[in-house]
Amino acid sequence: MPTKLKDLPVWPVVFMLGFLLVWEAVVDLYKVRPIILPAPSQVAVALAQRWDVLLTHLLPTLWLTVLGFALSVVGGIGVAILVTYSEVLRKGLYPIIVVTQVVPKVSIAPLFIVWFDTGLVSSTLLAFLVAFFPMVINAVVGFHIHDEDLLRMARAYMGSRWQIFLKIRLPNAMPYIFAGMKISITLAVIGVIVAEFVASQEGLGYLIKLSGGLFDTPLMLASIVVLSAMGLALYGIIAWAEKRVIYWQSVPGAEAAAAPA
Amino acid sequence: MLPKAAAIDETPNRSTAAAGIAAPAVRVESVSKAYGDIEAIRRADFAVAEGEFLSILGPSGCGKSTLLMMVAGLLGPSSGRVVIGERLVDGPRADIGVVFQSPVLLPWRTVMENVMLPVEMQHLPREAHVRRARELLAVTHLEEFANRLPRELSGGMRQRVSICRALVIDPRILLMDEPFSALDAITRDEMGQELLRLWQIHRKTVIFVTHSIREAAFLSDRVIVMGRRPATIVADVRIDLPRPRALSIEETEPFNRYVRTLRQAIEANHAH
Numbered sequence: 001m002p003t004k005l006k007d008l009p010v011w012p013v014v015f016m017l018g019f020l021l022v023w024e025a026v027v028d029l030y031k032v033r034p035i036i037l038p039a040p041s042q043v044a045v046a047l048a049q050r051w052d053v054l055l056t057h058l059l060p061t062l063w064l065t066v067l068g069f070a071l072s073v074v075g076g077i078g079v080a081i082l083v084t085y086s087e088v089l090r091k092g093l094y095p096i097i098v099v100t101q102v103v104p105k106v107s108i109a110p111l112f113i114v115w116f117d118t119g120l121v122s123s124t125l126l127a128f129l130v131a132f133f134p135m136v137i138n139a140v141v142g143f144h145i146h147d148e149d150l151l152r153m154a155r156a157y158m159g160s161r162w163q164i165f166l167k168i169r170l171p172n173a174m175p176y177i178f179a180g181m182k183i184s185i186t187l188a189v190i191g192v193i194v195a196e197f198v199a200s201q202e203g204l205g206y207l208i209k210l211s212g213g214l215f216d217t218p219l220m221l222a223s224i225v226v227l228s229a230m231g232l233a234l235y236g237i238i239a240w241a242e243k244r245v246i247y248w249q250s251v252p253g254a255e256a257a258a259a260p261a
Numbered sequence: 262m263l264p265k266a267a268a269i270d271e272t273p274n275r276s277t278a279a280a281g282i283a284a285p286a287v288r289v290e291s292v293s294k295a296y297g298d299i300e301a302i303r304r305a306d307f308a309v310a311e312g313e314f315l316s317i318l319g320p321s322g323c324g325k326s327t328l329l330m331m332v333a334g335l336l337g338p339s340s341g342r343v344v345i346g347e348r349l350v351d352g353p354r355a356d357i358g359v360v361f362q363s364p365v366l367l368p369w370r371t372v373m374e375n376v377m378l379p380v381e382m383q384h385l386p387r388e389a390h391v392r393r394a395r396e397l398l399a400v401t402h403l404e405e406f407a408n409r410l411p412r413e414l415s416g417g418m419r420q421r422v423s424i425c426r427a428l429v430i431d432p433r434i435l436l437m438d439e440p441f442s443a444l445d446a447i448t449r450d451e452m453g454q455e456l457l458r459l460w461q462i463h464r465k466t467v468i469f470v471t472h473s474i475r476e477a478a479f480l481s482d483r484v485i486v487m488g489r490r491p492a493t494i495v496a497d498v499r500i501d502l503p504r505p506r507a508l509s510i511e512e513t514e515p516f517n518r519y520v521r522t523l524r525q526a527i528e529a530n531h532a533h
């Protein structure tokens with residue numbers, strides 16, 4: 001479906017512009033120092049002038065986010081399949097997964113640094129860990145067929161386990177998997193940024209921390225703008241793919257609540 | 262031949278012999294089923310002739326679905342056995358089509374793709390079966406909807422799709438578990454007539470589960486009445502009404518006598 005002009009979110013844009021104008025006016029009126037709070041125009045200037053620095057730090061963050069997210073999708077769906085087909089794992093492992101998702105995963109970041117030192121492994125692992133739980137839980141719900149007659153129908157027509165998985169469970173799970181992915185991608189960004197705060201020499205998280213230390217608040221806010229744009233773009237890609245993959249649903253499937261990062 | 266009260270065979274064990282049937286397509290032999298402490302079926306015994314339209318009539322919760330699922334090979338009996346042709350039923354079979362209370366269509370598949378599901382699962386030749394699917398969709402007035410998704414269809418149309426899906430593999434036996442009970446009364450009457458029309462063409466052996474007395478009498482060659490707990494067969498009634506049947510038959514005295522006979526059988530069981 002092509003986006004029509006009237007589908008564009010006019011009101012949010014109006015509100016956002018209004019907010020930025022008020023911000024600009026307040027900073028201008030009270031002569032707030034840029035170290036405390038730069039005006040939107042100053043952030044824009046920082047974006048324009050420092051784009052090379054921002055881009056340099058955007059790329060590792062983007063790359064690790066995508067990597068951690070991809071691992072969580074593959075791992076989450078994999079574990080969900082195991083839990084679906086193994087009664088032992090469903091009874092033994094799954095309750096543990098459900099309970100441990102309450103643990104604030106970012107608190108484990110320092111431990112990863114002890115184990116893997118700073119850099120790529122720690123960041124990816126944290127992103128994976130944070131994004132993993134909503135994937136597993138959504139996929140498990142999706143692979144479960146509530147309607148007993150549906151499974152009976154498939155068995156009556158001599159569907160093999162593999163056919164039932166491929167033709168019934170997997171498509172049934174797709175709306176849930178996408179709901180999980182939309183949560184996970186947001187969490188993966190958080191995971192990478194936290195890892196970069198504590199254990200990295202590059203990435204937007206590092207740049208935010210660094211510019212804070214240098215009292216370069218315009219650059220810090222510019223980094224946050226770039227980071228938000230990145231998160232929004234990744235989320236948008238998934239939402240776009242979702243619309244195309246799940247063509248049979250007019251209303252989006254139930255979205256599970258986000259787990260604490 | 263007009264029905265009399267004596268048409269009720271109080272000893273269902275001999276029902277096959279009483280009916281004077283040749284080779285039975287399905288034999289249910291002393292089948293019992295318990296779910297833990299709950300005794301769902303106690304010693305059910307009956308046979309269905311090749312090409313016969315048999316209804317199983319009983320109040321909800323009496324074990325009709327349980328019995329049908331055992332015939333389908335989807336549920337194992339606690340004791341006794343089901344034999345189809347010469348073979349013991351010990352699992353799902355390729356020559357049985359099943360229609361459930363809800364259409365259980367796959368929402369991501371078009372009507373045609375849904376109908377073709379059993380063909381895919383059994384790795385049958387595609388071309389020939391697409392042709393057969395088209396014929397079935399034409400007979401059930403679904404031709405123009407072949408490429409639509411289930412959500413675009415009405416409840417009655419969806420159930421017709423599920424009947425086409427059951428017939429696409431040309432099964433010998435068609436098992437139907439209250440297939441019209443979720444539909445409104447008018448659609449339900451239409452569906453009954455349509456089913457009979459299909460049955461006139463394809464002449465399957467049908468076991469049709471229902472809790473509607475009129476539906477059972479209208480559709481069937483024979484009706485087995487199941488009583489409440491412990492679920493046993495309490496009556497076996499042959500419906501000698503001419504075919505093809507139109508809805509107008511429900512106005513006739515013979516039809517209503519059958520309805521009374523069936524109701525009495527159910528109520529007699531209720532009394533004690």
Ligand SMILES: Nc1ncnc2c1ncn2[C@@H]1O[C@H](COP(=O)(O)OP(=O)(O)O)[C@@H](O)[C@H]1O
Binds near residue numbers: 320325326327328
């Ligand atoms: N899977 C099951 N586990 C336990 N009890 C069941 C199960 N399925 C059916 N029953 C019980 O068996 C009885 C018969 O059920 P069912 O065959 O569905 O009846 P009907 O189709 O006539 O409504 C009911 O009392 C029901 O509660």
Ligand SMILES: [Mg+2]
Binds near residue numbers: 322
């Ligand atoms: Mg039932």
